[in-house]
Amino acid sequence: MQQNYDPSATPWHINERDYPSHDSLIEKEKFLLQYALLAPSKYNIQPWRFDVNEKEVQFWLDPACWLTASDPNRRELHISIGAALENFLIAAEHFGFGHTVTYFPEAGKPEWIASVLLSPNGSPSPFRKDKKLFYAIINRHTSRAVYEALAIPKVDLNQIKNCCIESEIELYLTDDLALKKEIDELMIRADALQFANSAFREELNFWMKEGGFDASWIIAKMGRLATAYLHQDGSSPDGKQNALSHAPFLAVLYSKEDDHKAHVQTGQVFERIALSAASLGVQLQPMTQIIEVPQCREEFKPLVSLENAYPQHIFRLGYGSREKSHTPRRPLNELLL
Ligand SMILES: Cc1cc2nc3c(=O)[nH]c(=O)nc-3n(C[C@H](O)[C@H](O)[C@H](O)COP(=O)(O)O)c2cc1C
Known part of the structure; x- marks a missing residue:
């Protein structure tokens, strides 16, 4: 037929x-x-x-x-x-x-x-x-919007936690403000290290065009970097710069192994969480630069008590505005082998 x-x-x-x-x-x-x-x-x-x-x-x-x-x-x-x-x-x-x-x-x-x-x-x-x-x-x-300082109800949080059922992959959640601030600073450092690398910048530039995604968040990221360095006198940047501190929750998916099967399963759990969050009206944004920079990944582990595990994916959860449109996708006929 x-x-x-x-x-x-x-x-x-x-x-x-x-x-x-x-x-x-x-x-x-x-x-x-x-x-x-x-x-x-x-x-x-x-x-x-x-x-x-x-x-x-x-x-x-x-x-x-x-x-x-x-x-x-x-x-x-x-x-x-x-x-x-x-x-x-x-x-x-x-x-x-x-x-x-x-x-x-x-x-x-x-x-x-x-x-x-x-x-x-x-x-x-x-x-x-x-x-x-x-x-x-x-x-x-x-969603890369600024999230409101609104707590996620326990029942919704439990629904999100229940998405993580694979024994190999675990979920760490924190709403500790001091810790989120510390991680925010580490993120800014990871961004600075990445942007200092010309191969990283070229790759980003290439995929920004190929992936067709809105580049405004990259520009915001660079603004955040600039602000962070302009505030070296100790004054704190405004709320928009500290995206993570303003989100109710920081989430980390981690595994005991660092092999590709663990990576694929991390993606499965992440997507289940992202869908569950979407169904609850909770927004989500991956913020993965810390894991991409090996020295920052190592510094991150003790901050979240994951010395003997491998952090695989970091994202913030909270309430914010929806993006105006979806990012584009290649049609199936281009993806079939
Ligand atoms: C493994 C992985 C890492 C990602 N890292 C980031 C990130 O560091 N910052 C960010 O804003 N989005 C990040 N994203 C989100 C992607 O940019 C996003 O999924 C993609 O542009 C498609 O848009 P959509 O999720 O709205 O469909 C990541 C997504 C995945 C799966």
Whole structure:
């Protein structure tokens, strides 16, 4: 049967009513992948590529997306693909599929990140059965607004915490103002070290155009850097500069191992949290520069009592205005191998 959705339409306009319920498994898998590609990714780089057949859906990493300056170990590329994988699994469960995920199916093919085998009549996993996660996929976005000094209710915070179910990945949350200020300062230092590196600046410049994301937050970041250095007399910069201190919560996802499977799983947990937060009206922004600069990552560990673990992803949570529009996505037909 002919597919009844238009793969060239704006990816954010996907509608569950267009699910090709009478078509082949391959057409259904392609439909579900339209949710995968709405995932967040570093610099909106969208490093995922997909291979689809009657047996399985394969998730591949596009080596052309390698950020050699800011992500030499490809840690964040794997986190990004993990987020896409999670969207796919949530959508698959929403349409009644069970699934088996195999991570890194073939030794010697490090870019083959995962294979997903779908089975009909699956029951949703306990942590994905909340339909709100599925519906949040098309609403989620990164918010770089200044967050209000409003506490997140305990019940909502618990819902966010409950997204973290993998035994390998854990969530650290803090609302300690003094600690957030200390981490804010470390972030400014990490930014300064990154911007001093010409390879980092060139890479950022290239992907700002490729990823098509709004550059105003980078400019704000540079303003923050300038303000931080202009305030070396001890006076404190205004609220807009201290984005983290003003957010109710700082969150850190960390793992016991620092291998690529842990990175992919971090991405899965992160996306579940981002969707859960979106469904609760809580905004979120990753702030990952500390982890990208090795010396800052080491300095960060004792601040959050994670001496024997690996911080993988840092983000702030709170209430702020929504972005005016979604960041662009490549259509599925450009991503199929
Ligand atoms: C691994 C990873 C790292 C990211 N790091 C940052 C960051 O340091 N600062 C930031 O503002 N956004 C960061 N982001 C958010 C991306 O820029 C954002 O997901 C992308 O531009 C797509 O926009 P969207 O999330 O609104 O769909 C990160 C996202 C991921 C997945």
